[in-house]
Amino acid sequence: MLKYSTAYFYTMIKVAVVEDLDDYRNGLVNLINWTDGYECTGAYATAEEAIKELPALKPDVALIDISLPGKSGIELVEYIHQNISSILCMMCTAYDEDEKVFKALQAGAYGYLLKTTSPADIMNAVQQLVNGGAPMSSDVARKVIASFQSPKKNNETENLTAREKQVLELLSKGLLYKEIAFQLSISIDTVKRHCFNIYEKLHVSNRTEAINKYHQH
Amino acid sequence: MLKYSTAYFYTMIKVAVVEDLDDYRNGLVNLINWTDGYECTGAYATAEEAIKELPALKPDVALIDISLPGKSGIELVEYIHQNISSILCMMCTAYDEDEKVFKALQAGAYGYLLKTTSPADIMNAVQQLVNGGAPMSSDVARKVIASFQSPKKNNETENLTAREKQVLELLSKGLLYKEIAFQLSISIDTVKRHCFNIYEKLHVSNRTEAINKYHQH
DNA sequence: TTTACAATAGCACTTTTGTGGTAGAAACCC
């Protein structure tokens, strides 16, 4: 490797692999090391092993099997996303695991590969990931979008007057009546009145329920 | 059209176009009508015109320019998503409008086209949309995923015991102390105690603030 | 010009919350 320039070495993209099937894991490791500009800095059969070493190695990318024995790939992604967020996670999955893929993305992955993907396409996907993309199939993308779209607004909150919405907004920040009164330069009793009206309009009976309706969830 | 079989007619995918540039709009209309299996059921220069006719026509797909004069394409998507949710919206956009595209997706679109896209690829994208996909570029997909991923959990909430988390969960639903007590089969005073401890650990002083910390925001 | 509604405010009262103290039983860790 050092035969080539050291400058080249420094731009190497470091990839780790977490996969329980020995053959597939070794295949990935070889593929990565054989590809110009990439090096495999770690290969693990379980999430537990990976968690021990990844924090020190900090690879750029981690290829993670979605269904690892023991601690699952999804749990591993969650751990990495929460604790070593510089690592970009890509899931490796068999067919028909849409639900799992979705959960993995939610947990912190940015893409996934089918295990049937060709070596060239695997490295394309990794490259895409590093370049700020999110390699995934179109139907998974649709699911992701659907879940991120703002939920349909409840008509009920639209019945609120501007002032009531303002009060509700402050209410949702956890302010007391007297604090809201101070902020809006009105009396506590008026704030109470607004809240009372808000609760009636939203058909709820306390601030928490009102806030929940307001935030839709 | 009816020259061909009527069965064929019934499976036609209906596409509407909302685009202010006459040439581009007409180009899309022709492209759609020339493509087997598709028909254009409406072409509008503004969102306002579209809103008048779309509820009755209910096309399968709407191609919408993202920056329409007057009511924007994003507002139109929002309207459609809220009111005629059977229509799949795809945005048409020039370059460098990532932010707008992102907002359009959030408002209810499921994909987007660059205006430089070739006729064949446009119809591919429409097909993808109808088949449950979400045609978009990889970097927009990444943005979408990033915003949908569960935010990093606050360390503070991790200090809570299992029971405290359970209480906080119920608290966040708007339940009263006595309701929580009933659900957990413990006394009201114990619930109060748990809440008191929760507030201390989270450094807050009422349920709303605790819930806000819990939900991270 | 009525009518309707929004915003304001006060008062009285009940219920719910939040704070403080104490304390026993069970589980877990050195």
Added chain:
DNA sequence: GGGTTTCTACCACAAAAGTGCTATTGTAAA
């Protein structure tokens, strides 16, 4: 075994929230 933490529970009190009245003002709609 001894120490620590967690869950449980009771009491008392202060603070805040919620409910039910009434009432004035300004503004917008019919």
